[in-house]
Amino acid sequence: MRTLVARLDNDGDVLLAGPAIRAAAHAGEVVLLCGHSGAQAAALLPGVHRVVRWDCPWIANPAPEVRTPDVEGIVALLKGIRADVAVILTSFHQSPLPLALLLKLAGVPKVVARSTDYPGSLLDVRLRDDPDVPEAERALEVARAAGFELPPGDDGRLAIIPPPEPAEIGPYVVVHPGASVPARAWSPDRCAEAVTALAEARHRVLVTGGPNETDLTRHVAGADGVDLGGRTTFAELAGLLARADAVVVGNTGPAHLAAAVGTPVVSLFSPVVPARRWAPYGPHVLLGDQDAPCRGSRARECPVPGHPCLDRVTADQVVTAVADLVGVRT
Known part of the structure; x- marks a missing residue:
């Protein structure tokens, strides 16, 4: 099982996707699609096998221009990942549907996301609600809708791989x-x-x-x-x-x-x-x-x-x- 998890915002947003990513990783390999502004956090998350960086024109700020060659390039890249399922994680004010369209054009057989707008055939599993809960829990719900659960003993909190020891001596x-x-x-x-x-x-x-x-x-x-x-x-x-x-x-x-x-x-x-x-x-x-x-x-x-x-x-x-x-x- 290879899962593509998309979280296209900044480092903090990517960190909040951590529990959802660990749930997907419990079932197999995870490829994380993120912007360059989230790549530092992506490198620290447990369960990520590979990080793919892409500055999405409808997410990044300042937003890059939408150009046909770039869109064709990301579709080709997504096709090359050969994901079995894609989980799109968005904030409450963002739409997953543009990325869902690219994933379908890339041949991803199952796309899962939360969408208040009618998705037609762009989403295979759609969460309609938008619960007023912490963002990490909201993302984990999308992963669960895709069929993933946290491994035994994982409490669903935020986590990173062990960081380097600081040169500064505490307390501080x-x-x-x-x-x-x-x-x-x-x-x-x-x-x-x-x-x-x-x-x-x-x-x-x-x-x-x-x-x-x-x-x-x-x-x-x-x-x-x-x-x-x-x-x-x-x-x-x-x-x-x-x-x-x-x-x-x-x-x-x-x-x-x-x-x-x-x-x-x-x-x-x-x-x-x-x-x-x-x-x-x-x-x-x-x-x-x-x-x-x-x-x-x-x-x-x-x-x-x-x-x-x-x-x-x-x-x-x-x-x-x-x-x-x-x-x-x-």
Whole structure:
């Protein structure tokens, strides 16, 4: 049995597909189709035999142009995989049907997905409902509809392969100030205040970020934190998070990476998407006004002056939340 699992979003979305992928892997070989923005996470997931990268024009942001040669190329690639079944995992606002069409053109005999729109012959198994549950559970339901179940002893939590040991020696708290969507990030000044407050509370604070976030991490770390911006790979970040007492982060990939390694999260969560679906799938404290005017807007840039849903959160609230979480692990 060879199963193609498609999750075409960012690293955090791919991590949330982990339990569904492990269920499919229990029945045979899994090929994971993901975008380049999700490939770092894909490399860490148990049960993945092969990763195929494709930036889908109706999923990626910014979206690439739709060109006939590219579409013909992905159909040929999918045909070459020779999958027995394809499981398409999408967010609640995405349609699986364009990809289902390509999979049918590639000759995949069984395609399974959740779709509120009528799929005609594009889906062989269709889940019509859209349950208001954590995204990892929602994805696992699609895998189960395809006939897959988790192996005995698998509790369905997020998981990755063992990460490398970090060079940093604990105890410490990690603050990750960046986010792939600006509306989901706490302001740099608020993050810097939190680093100072955590240091005053006798925590060693490590500030992490990607190679394009070094100015941000330098500002946030200031004189009280250790600036690690641009100095870790995604796998090394996983190792760093795994040894942390807690992680302070917005709704972005490292929040789900922390959950996957069992580390509790202080989640600075903007309500542009629902927390009940996208909050870290593990121990966490949720901070931020979940009834703010931006609620459910899916905005990438904050539509409300002053970013009040997050910037009304104080550094003292973060310190209290960290204190509540230290020692709470999965």
